[in-house]
Amino acid sequence: MAIILTNAKQLTADNSLEDVMVKIEGGVIKEIAPHMETAAGDQLEDMEGQLITAGFVDVHVHLREPGAERKETIETGTKAAARGGFTTVAAMPNLRPAPDCPETLASIQAKNEESGVIRVLQYASITKQQLGREIVDMENMTTAFAFTDDGLGIQSAGMMLETMQRAAKLGIPVVAHCEDDSLVPGGVMHEGTASKRLGLPGINNVSESVHIARDVLLAEAAGCHYHICHVSTKESVRVIRDAKRAGIRVTAEVTPHHLLLTDEDIKNDDGNYKMNPPLRSEADRQALIEGLLDGTIDMIATDHAPHTAEEKNVSMLDASFGIVGSETAFSLLYTQFVETDVFTLRQLIDWLTIKPAQAFELPYGRFETGAAADLTVLDLQADGLVDPTLFQSKGTNTPFIGWRYTGEPTMTICNGEIVYRKEAVK
Incomplete structure (x- = not known):
């Protein structure tokens, strides 16, 4: 039928x-x-x-299962994605246990298949338990969508280079949350006038951009596909643009919330505005929009990160990082950008469908006969x-x-x- x-x-x-x-x-x-x-x-x-349209593709979600089912499950997370128009999502490895060995990766993939109402592609972690100390058995985890330590930036350049070299031989991307830990001690929001007004410790721009600058050069040396999560600063956009002009195989994503909000939208000490990377300045937001329009940034990804009310309805000093985004992404972006003629509808749909599929060589995101x-x-x-x-x-x-x-x-x-x-x- x-x-x-x-x-x-x-x-x-x-x-x-x-x-x-x-x-x-x-x-x-x-x-x-x-x-x-x-x-x-x-x-x-x-x-x-x-x-x-073609079903939307989101390369950055957190499904929380196993290990944090109080926040989200595979079933609820994929139902949320389906309500938002997504048919393929890539799930981050910040799970317990983490997908840091072939057996655990296979177990989580089987659970994704069993419980997900849409297609779930599973990331594997770069290091065991995401501790940044020992690289996983990458050669026996080739069913992973890609390798990433998610919200934990790889602090050792030597470890990142080895990871990229091994990934290049396997033909699997390396994906990174870019953050130099030595530059962000205790920060909870963007370092700027709003953080000073609220009396909250800030996270500066260079903590992100310096890691990206390091990694694009490592990716060039290793010859791997390197993908940057949730770009948030104007300096990062500049580095990525320069890297692409140099022929380095780098792709990047931006989130709806970094396109829609700035740190000046944070009027009170509200944990629901706490995310990493944080909401940046208006100059940063405009650079992200320009980066999408000129192709420096390849796609939009939600970084859907559910938490309990108890974890978020507190001071930013104590709240968990992250916001949900699967169910609001298209509607808010369409309203704020397409209806105002900043983006065309074709551009927005492409950034949610064919662009992520092309970047990761996926056979999805296409509205055509035979797809x-x-x-x-x-x-x-x-x-x-x-x-x-x-x-x-x-x-x-x-x-x-x-x-x-x-x-x-x-x-x-x-x-x-x-x-x-x-x-x-x-």
Whole structure:
């Protein structure tokens, strides 16, 4: 039996919308056409004039299972991603136990397959227990999506070079949270006028950019694919731009919250604004936007990081780092950037689909005949408020509560199966 999406729209190269029908069968897009024949037994789904795109791809989420199921589980995290229009996510390795050996990696991958409602690609850690002391058995962990120590920057240049050399031989990317620990003792937010006003210890820009500068040169020496998580500073954008011009194989992501907010939006000592890297200055935010537009930054990734209310509803001095983002990413970015003509709709969709897929050589993020039936349906006329009571995630830790948006995902299809409908959310 085929699923046929009727009365839909697709986005053309010139950002206009045209009528389309889509036939899905056997987990694959079988046909895309203005009109098509249907057969008895076909499951017809009326899209009511809404837009169909490739399913979104997020290369940076935290699912918390195993080890911190009170914050999130594979099931709740992937349901949250599906509600946000994502059909593929890459899960970070800050788990307990961490995926730092072949057996644990395989166990977590099996659990992802069993419990996830969408596709989950699993990172392996670079070092055992993410302690930064001993590199894992990389050669026997080639099923990993990539290697990263996630929120812990590799402090030793020698260790990072060895990691990159080994990863290059395996053809697997090295992904990094870039932070020089010696430059950020106890910081909880961006070092600037807002941190001084609030009397909170700051995190300076150079702590990120100096690590990126080091690593792009190591990546050049090793010949590996090096990917930078959640870029946040203007200096980092400059270093990445220069590295790309030099022909170094480097890719980078930026989060919705770093595009949407600055440290001046933090009016009070509120743990829901605590994230790492922190919200930066307006000059940094503008550099991130420019970096996306000129191709220095390749993609948007959410860094979805759920925590309990007890961990976030406290002073920034005591709160955990991170905010949730899977369920708000498209709506907020569409409202704040596409509706205001900063980005085109095509650019935004590309940064959420084909761009991350191309960077990591994934066979997803494509809306074309023969591709995996990973699809996101978007109601561009929808109007609403960010309401954490509707979240599928266990985490409600977001500074965007009450923000008004236009446009939202209403259906998500992964491997030919409908995994989210807006009507199902109570």
